[in-house]
Amino acid sequence: xxxxxxxxxxxxxxxxxxxxxxxxxxxxxxxxxxxxxxxxxxxxxxxxxxxxxxxxxxxxxxxxxxxxxxxxxxxxxxxxxxxxxxxxxxxxxxxxxxxxxxxxxxxxxxxxxxxxxxxxxxxxxxxxxxxxxxxxxxxxxxxxxxxxxxxxxxxxxxxxxxxxxx
Numbered sequence: 001x002x003x004x005x006x007x008x009x010x011x012x013x014x015x016x017x018x019x020x021x022x023x024x025x026x027x028x029x030x031x032x033x034x035x036x037x038x039x040x041x042x043x044x045x046x047x048x049x050x051x052x053x054x055x056x057x058x059x060x061x062x063x064x065x066x067x068x069x070x071x072x073x074x075x076x077x078x079x080x081x082x083x084x085x086x087x088x089x090x091x092x093x094x095x096x097x098x099x100x101x102x103x104x105x106x107x108x109x110x111x112x113x114x115x116x117x118x119x120x121x122x123x124x125x126x127x128x129x130x131x132x133x134x135x136x137x138x139x140x141x142x143x144x145x146x147x148x149x150x151x152x153x154x155x156x157x158x159x160x161x162x163x164x165x166x
Contacts, residue, residue, distance in 0.1 A: 001142045005126040005150060007157040011164040013091065013114035013122035019163060021054065021086050021093060026163055033159045034152055035063040039079060051089035058082045107131045108145060126153060 009016050019026045024041070031038050039059040046053045061078045081098040093112040110128030117123055128149060132141040 010121040056084040
């Protein structure tokens, strides 16, 4: 399942990117706001022929609990692994998410891009994907995860917009 989420900020693309990817205090407070407990947070830079990339590996536990078929499949496991790769030249952020237990049967992630809107700020676009190859439950799991992503993105937008105005 492919999907798209857009949010318009009243700040420049550079300001939004700087906060969301390079400000560790912002990131930690955002994850607290989202009720995600960070277990590990590692950032490193790589330079290759394509330019510089900054990679952030996160492991976190969601305080909110899954319900229905997903709760049964997770069987009490809750450590989510997320890899974020910021391409400095392209100014894109690729995100790959691995869920506990069912992670090998679910592909989930996406790509953030930012469009400068001039004096009106910028538009952040998330082009996401979610594919669950689990017989009978795959579509329900995909819908649940996409709905969770929409909720988290809305909360992230509100938090980030408020952070940038301060």
